[in-house]
Amino acid sequence: xxxxxxxxxxxxxxxxxxxxxxxxxxxxxxxxxxxxxxxxxxxxxxxxxxxxxxxxxxxxxxxxxxxxxxxxxxxxxxxxxxxxxxxxxxxxxxxxxxxxxxxxxxxxxxxxxx
Amino acid sequence: xxxxxxxxxxxxxxxxxxxxxxxxxxxxxxxxxxxxxxxxxxxxxxxxxxxxxxxxxxxxxxxxxxxxxxxxxxxxxxxxxxxxxxxxxxxxxxxxxxxxxxxxxxxxxxxxx
Numbered sequence: 001x002x003x004x005x006x007x008x009x010x011x012x013x014x015x016x017x018x019x020x021x022x023x024x025x026x027x028x029x030x031x032x033x034x035x036x037x038x039x040x041x042x043x044x045x046x047x048x049x050x051x052x053x054x055x056x057x058x059x060x061x062x063x064x065x066x067x068x069x070x071x072x073x074x075x076x077x078x079x080x081x082x083x084x085x086x087x088x089x090x091x092x093x094x095x096x097x098x099x100x101x102x103x104x105x106x107x108x109x110x111x112x113x114x
Numbered sequence: 115x116x117x118x119x120x121x122x123x124x125x126x127x128x129x130x131x132x133x134x135x136x137x138x139x140x141x142x143x144x145x146x147x148x149x150x151x152x153x154x155x156x157x158x159x160x161x162x163x164x165x166x167x168x169x170x171x172x173x174x175x176x177x178x179x180x181x182x183x184x185x186x187x188x189x190x191x192x193x194x195x196x197x198x199x200x201x202x203x204x205x206x207x208x209x210x211x212x213x214x215x216x217x218x219x220x221x222x223x224x225x226x227x
Contacts, residue, residue, distance in 0.1 A: 004157070033212035040123070042203060042217040043158070050211060058213060059115075090157050092212065101146045101207045101215060105157030 001026050004106035006091050012112045013081040021076040021109050023091030031094035032074040033058070033103065034066065036087040043090065049074055081113045116141040118206050120218030127194050128226050135221045137204035138186040144206040147180060147187045152201040152220075161202075162189070194225045 007022045025032065033048040045058030049068040063085060065077040074093075078085060088110050092103040117140040127133045139147075145166040150158035164171045164178045164187065171178050175194075180187040191198055204218040 031211060040219055042118075042120075042219040044217075045212055045215075048212040056213065092157075094210075094212070101210060102148065102160055102163070103150075103158075103212065103215065105150075105159065107155070107157050 003027065004091055004093055004104055006089075006106040006109050008109060009107070010110045010112075012114065013078075014114055015081060015083060017081050019078050019081065021078075021089055021091075021111075023074045023076065023106060024072050025074075025091075025093040025104070025106075026072065027093060027095065027104070028071060029093035029104070030071070030096050032068065033092045033094075034064070034074070034076045035090045035092065036060065037090060037108075038087050046076065046089075078111075081111075083113050085111065086113045087111060116144055116206050116208065116216040118204060118216050118218040120204050120221060122221060123219065124222045124224070126224045126226060129194060129196060131194055133189075133191045133194055133198070133223055133225075135189045135202055135204070135223070136186060137188070137206075137218050138184075139206040139216075140185065141206070141208055142182075142185065143208040146207040147178070148205050148207070149178060149189050150203045150205065150217075152203065154200075158203055191223075194223075196225050196227050199223055199225045 004025045034046040035043040047066040049055045091106045148163035152158040177190040207215040
């Protein structure tokens, strides 16, 4: 299994540009999530999904959209990039059953918005 | 929501010494407390977790303790090695799903050879 994969690893955007951060998992996990990591602020939840076709907002959803058309993929879209969205973004997935709380993280996408 | 505080933010220890990282949480409904290790350029990885029905759990050189009354839990690493150098995150969860999992702000541990 490749686990959770994310692309790209690094991206530079200009203010106002849009882009999609890709996330895929091959573990048949139902739960998938997007976090952003900023210095001194830990990991903050952006959006999450409990299964295909179901998404919901996390702590910091403004400026981001998600969709979940398949179990494997959970892309994160930045509609109009702003410097405040400069961050490291992590996608995570969780298995079904008793270990649903355990998050399996991807390697991250480092985003710089100029 | 839940508020998880983590201390210290940075910690340096000599190789072979012990390291302790402490976290407090605010919501008494939280019942699951994982610890994640994040190495440079990688995503966080679960290293140990504890549920509210136990007070301590060990896995080789790593242990976690939980005090439900005081709402705090700690990570203990004994006989530290250079490869233990990383950022460690605590978290607290009161149910399944990412929306119920709240992370601390992280501790950067440096083990000096």
